[in-house]
Amino acid sequence: MSRRPSAFLLMALVSAILVLGAALAQAGLSRLDPPSPWPSVGLLLGAFWAGWLLSHLRRPAGDSMLLPLSTLLCSVGWLEVYRLGPAIGSPALGERQAWWIALGVLVFILSLFVPGDYRALEDYKYSCLLTGVFLQLAVMLFGTEINGARLWFEFGPVLFQPVEVVKILLVVFLAAFLRQFRHWIRLSLLSPEGRLPRKALLLLGLGWACAEGVLVLQKDLGMALLLFGLFLSMFFLSTGRRDLVALSAVLAGVGSWVCYHLFGHVRVRVGAWLDPFADPQGQGYQMSQALYALASGGLDGSGLGMGRPFLVPEAYTDFIFVALAEEWGMLGAVGVLMVYMMLVTRAFRIALWAGDEFGTLLAAGLATLVAWQTLILVGGTVQLAPMTGITLPFMSYGGSSMLANFLLLGILWRISAVGEVSGGD
Amino acid sequence: MAIKARVRVVALFLLMLFLAPVVNLTRLQVLRSEELSQRPDNSRTLEDLSLRGSLLDRTGQLLAQSREGRRVYPLGPLTGPLLGYMTGRLGSAGLEASLEARTAGYAVPRTPKQAWNLVARGERRGDDVVLTLDRDLQKVAWDLLEGSRGAVLVLDIPTAEILAVASRPSFDPATLEADWERLRVDPSAPLIERGTQGLYPPGSTFKILTMAGALADGRTAADEVFACTGSMDAGNFILHDNAVHGPVRLEEALVVSCNVTFATLGQRLGVDGLRRWMDAFGLLEAMPLVPNAAEARPVHSGAPSAAAEAGIGQADLLVSPLAMARVTAAVARGGIDLEPRLVRAQTRRGQETWRPAAPSARRVLPQAVAEQVRRAMAAVVARGTGGAAALPGVAVAGKTGTAENPHGAPHAWFVGYAPARDPEVAVAILLENAGGGGAHAAPLASRLLQQALSR
Structure with a gap:
């Protein structure tokens, strides 16, 4: 209860950043005759404060830092999206993104009003798994193909990317499954005759096969990395078997090497990553433009609306972090990374405070999901890893990912609300 | 509880990983910023194209010119790959790229003379370059x-x-x-x-x-x-x-x-x-x-x-x-x-500067x-x-x-x-x-x- 005033101040700070940023962006864009940002800013402020108010009224014990951190990321991301809209010839981009954020906050609020306890989720683990698998298979078979990848469902004007929800379903399943069977898995490892830990190996093999399957069938390198990182992290959290985790990491390395040599699209990605300047007008175009954007941003950035982040293809989705780093500079980009670190840290604290094992595993799994997703995407844009087409939580343009991330936030809030009551502080 | 100890380990591991992008951002945005900015295919270094000087043939006829923020080539395909191009998206190539430093506008004065031109005459346009080509031939x-x-x-x-x-x-x-x-x-x-x-x-x-x-x-x-x-x-x-x-x-x-x-x-x-x-x-x-x-x-x-x-x-x-x-x-x-x-030469309002x-x-x-x-x-x-x-x-x-x-x-x-x-x-x-x-x-x-x- 004592943290509420400071959370209130933080929300006020986020609002001030959003309002000042919108004014700066509008001034910086004056040549392009941008649409007025103020209706969207009004919508966002309304959503943020409604979320804050309702969440504290409904579940007052929840972690009050979650909302200021996530809305700060949303605000910064929205400013870049709004700013990119007129430059890439779709001025309504900012308005649409504002609606998605508002809907995301609505999902967050609704998740707080679902009666019962998050622990009920544990009973639905196989439903979660089946739903996830069903959605993935359905999108592979019946989805709409964009840029050579079949990852979307098309509903009229709206594109739905089921993988965003599937990730959360998978975390719920893994948390429940591993909690229920972790002793069984551990026991099977500790066989006195020194036999092979067959069941655990089988489970790891399954996770590995899923990740490689995504890579091969869906050509989605980022998703494969994310699935595998998530799976290994949660396997380690529940069983504590460092040796098996290390073994899997080695296997994943071997798998990557094989994929590199078997699949052209993986080679192309890796080539564009290692030496974007080998073909700066072709395969390396996006990466070399991203590097130029980073270089032109420098330490303190060009200023909101003053840079040319629109020269990087997909700047408003996959490369939103580069757009940010160009206009807000290295200082702004590192600042945003620190906000992500704080959000991840809060999620891990929720895991530590959770009153039960399932809560701990679920919160830690969600924290891991956000952390890996951020690391993989940011790593891809700053030339630490091959570029992958996943979204940056709370910042990239896109409805599915925004709604899914706020759902994740809602689950974290529910765990924290129970945890603080039962566990104390 | 053992699980919670492991939560701390995983949290620490992941938070440490966040150092890597910070290091690379420093490398790309600060240490290598200059080098990346000077690459020829980096179109960001081309300041406003409207300030660029023209390319002329030996008799002073236009071969390349900036008009309304774009480069225009009166001879079109006749000088295509020779003059090359200069655009915001593709960067520059050909003679346009090689002569970039000579035709560059004075967005930022680099010499006392350029500073004088900028202050005294309000001149920001770059110099022209005269080529040896004969347009008719x-x-x-x-x-x-x-x-x-x-x-x-x-x-x-x-x-x-x-x-x-x-x-x-x-x-x-x-x-x-x-x-x-x-x-x-x-x-x-x-x-x-x-x-x-x-x-x-x-x-x-x-x-x-x-x-x-x-x-x-x-x-x-x-x-x-x-x-x-x-x-x-x-x-x-x-x-x-x-x-x-x-x-x-x-x-x-x-x-x-x-x-x-x-x-x-x-x-x-x-x-x-x-x-x-x-x-x-x-x-x-x-x-x-x-x-x-x-x-x-x-x-x-x-x-x-x-x-x-x-x-x-x-x-x-x-x-x-x-x-x-x-x-x-x-x-x-x-x-x-x-x-x-x-x-052949670099000129400004018909006067040779180089x-x-x-x-x-x-x-x-x-x-x-x-x-x-x-x-x-x-x-x-x-x-x-x-x-x-x-x-x-x-x-x-x-x-x-x-x-x-x-x-x-x-x-x-x-x-x-x-x-x-x-x-x-x-x-x-x-x-x-x-x-x-x-x-x-x-x-x-x-x-x-x-x-x-x-x-």
């Missing part, structure tokens, strides 16, 4: 290539200035961005400027160099008689000639383009001797005033037949049309080489040797393979070439100059896979030389 050269792939180049002999260099296929700079994906993968390489960057086997045009080198080195004499039986043992295979020329004197051998004679001279000079002569004519070095020009490639093959084949311009020897024009001009000047140039140093004349051949080669080249057009290049009232000298290559029919070549006695202009014509040089390239030379002389 460029049109003539372009029209000659109608329906062909290849290059046409005209060199002013007294100054070594390039008066025209046309290359086909080309692209239209006005629709470059829209056509980009197609142009980039087009197997006929429309983005390559063939006159200065294209490298081809020179075929028989190279016999000029073989003859000059062998004479200057004392490996042959003007009165030596070669017995051509229509073929010879080149080392590891039999080299066939186009005919049995019987006993021929050196000059006559050039007139009929006797392969046996020049393969023999190639063997006498050896691979190293030929390379030395290519170097002497300046073919193996970059030319600062013809940016992007490709250096010739001497023989690398170690085959026993390499020297004989190189003597007739084959083996793995590669040269640009500009290189052959340079050799031709040096012979025409009586053995004096001048470095070709494409850039001019390259005057070309330094370099003797590569003794006068007597050059005269022997000149006589032979004049005879090639008067009564030999280059007959189609002849002009009424003006004596023309030259050499044809029919260069075997792995890409299909032979390349047709002609290099030459006119007037034969008092040379003014040299030309090089290359038609990819067009067949015989005498039949296909030489007739173009006739029309080109006529236009160049009446200029």
Whole structure:
């Protein structure tokens, strides 16, 4: 209860950043005759404060830092999206993104009003798994193909990317499954005759096969990395078997090497990553433009609306972090990374405070999901890893990912609300 | 609780990983910022294009100009790959890229003079660059290539200035961005400027160099008689000639383009001797005033037949049309080489602000040797393979070439100059896979030389 005033101040700070940023962006864009940002800013402020108010009224014990951190990321991301809209010839981009954020906050609020306890989720683990698998298979078979990848469902004007929800379903399943069977898995490892830990190996093999399957069938390198990182992290959290985790990491390395040599699209990605300047007008175009954007941003950035982040293809989705780093500079980009670190840290604290094992595993799994997703995407844009087409939580343009991330936030809030009551502080 | 201890481990591990992007952001945004900003394909360094200076031809007519924030090229495809382009999306290429520093606007004054211009006159526009090209002759050269792939180049002999260099296929700079994906993968390489960057086997045009080198080195004499039986043992295979020329004197051998004679001279000079002569004519070095020009490639093959084949311009020897024009001009000047140039001056409101140093004349051949080669080249057009290049009232000298290559029919070549006695202009014509040089390239030379002389 004592943290509420400071959370209130933080929300006020986020609002001030959003309002000042919108004014700066509008001034910086004056040549392009941008649409007025103020209706969207009004919508966002309304959503943020409604979320804050309702969440504290409904579940007052929840972690009050979650909302200021996530809305700060949303605000910064929205400013870049709004700013990119007129430059890439779709001025309504900012308005649409504002609606998605508002809907995301609505999902967050609704998740707080679902009666019962998050622990009920544990009973639905196989439903979660089946739903996830069903959605993935359905999108592979019946989805709409964009840029050579079949990852979307098309509903009229709206594109739905089921993988965003599937990730959360998978975390719920893994948390429940591993909690229920972790002793069984551990026991099977500790066989006195020194036999092979067959069941655990089988489970790891399954996770590995899923990740490689995504890579091969869906050509989605980022998703494969994310699935595998998530799976290994949660396997380690529940069983504590460092040796098996290390073994899997080695296997994943071997798998990557094989994929590199078997699949052209993986080679192309890796080539564009290692030496974007080998073909700066072709395969390396996006990466070399991203590097130029980073270089032109420098330490303190060009200023909101003053840079040319629109020269990087997909700047408003996959490369939103580069757009940010160009206009807000290295200082702004590192600042945003620190906000992500704080959000991840809060999620891990929720895991530590959770009153039960399932809560701990679920919160830690969600924290891991956000952390890996951020690391993989940011790593891809700053030339630490091959570029992958996943979204940056709370910042990239896109409805599915925004709604899914706020759902994740809602689950974290529910765990924290129970945890603080039962566990104390 | 053990799980919670592991939560701490995983949390710490993941938070540590966040250090990696911070480190790389520092590296890219601060430490490497300068280096990345200066890469030529980085279009961000091109400040507002409307401040850029123009490119002009030798008479001051516009070749490239900034208008409403875009670069406009009045000659369109005629100067396509030569001038290159400068756009926000694709960056810059060609002469536009090479001259970028000279035409740059004064967004930020870099010298006291620029600062003065900015403060006192409010001037922010960059300087103009005057090229050596002649707009009208460029049109003539372009029209000659109608329906062909290849290059046409005209060199002013007294100054070594390039008066025209046309290359086909080309692209239209006005629709470059829209056509980009197609142009980039087009197997006929429309983005390559063939006159200065294209490298081809020179075929028989190279016999000029073989003859000059062998004479200057004392490996042959003007009165030596070669017995051509229509073929010879080149080392590891039999080299066939186009005919049995019987006993021929050196000059006559050039007139009929006797392969046996020049393969023999190639063997006498050896691979190293030929390379030395290519170097002497300046073919193996970059030319600062013809940016992007490709250096010739001497023989690398170690085959026993390499020297004989190189003597007739084959083996793995590669040269640009500009290189052959340079050799031709040096012979025409009586053995004096001048470095070709494409850039004449930098100007601001018609006043010169920079001019390259005057070309330094370099003797590569003794006068007597050059005269022997000149006589032979004049005879090639008067009564030999280059007959189609002849002009009424003006004596023309030259050499044809029919260069075997792995890409299909032979390349047709002609290099030459006119007037034969008092040379003014040299030309090089290359038609990819067009067949015989005498039949296909030489007739173009006739029309080109006529236009160049009446200029």
